[in-house]
């Protein structure tokens with residue numbers, strides 16, 4: 219990774235979100251067509267991805283191209299900001315983090331993330347979530363949510379360390395690899411007068 223970030227630029231749909239986001243040793247940038255293999259490497263066949271996410275398996279290069287096209291569409295429409303986590307001298311893609319707008323009117327958004335298995339436990343997801351959380355608040359979002367399976371301890375610890383608080387469990391909220399799963403809602407809420415709040 220270069221210590222000098224590339225020139226920041228504004229993006230359609232996200233005026234005010236300037237990339238790459240400064241994360242200290244980790245760069246968050248838009249996905250590019252050349253990242254197909256990196257996205258496959260993060261998502262395909264990893265037991266934790268299979269266990270905890272709805273990502274289709276096997277996850278092929280065609281799936282990755284479709285995902286990148288979907289993310290480009292969200293950027294263009296102003297409905298999502300999908301970012302690659304990039305680290306190291308070669309600018310290796312080590313993870314993904316995705317801000318999806320739920321409502322610009324209500325200022326609510328959802329965040330999802332994953333880190334490639336060999337890069338886990340080095341704080342990449344923590345730094346990325348902190349930076350995207352703060353960037354989202356800077357854009358005016360007041361409520362950010364994560365949906366995490368209750369047994370996903372790595373993701374749960376990460377979420378709570380970054381200030382997200384449990385609001386409840388949605389039972390049988392999604393299908394992961396053909397299996398119904400419960401999903402916890404963890405939220406980061408910015409109250410106008412009281413700063414960050416975990417509840418009413």
Ligand SMILES: CC(C)(COP(=O)(O)OP(=O)(O)OC[C@H]1O[C@@H](n2cnc3c(N)ncnc32)[C@H](O)[C@@H]1OP(=O)(O)O)[C@@H](O)C(=O)NCCC(=O)NCCS
Pocket residue numbers: 266267270271331332333334337338339340341342343344345365366367370371372373375376379
């Ligand atoms: C969840 C995930 C993104 C975390 O990424 P990461 O870069 O390893 O996260 P960090 O290094 O910033 O921090 C991980 C935290 O979880 C802890 N952790 C890691 N693996 C753990 C495990 N198996 N059980 C409990 N805690 C674990 C780490 O110790 C650290 O917490 P701590 O610093 O308080 O000890 C990564 O494990 C992952 O991609 N998992 C598979 C996909 C996934 O679950 N995505 C999220 C769906 S909601």
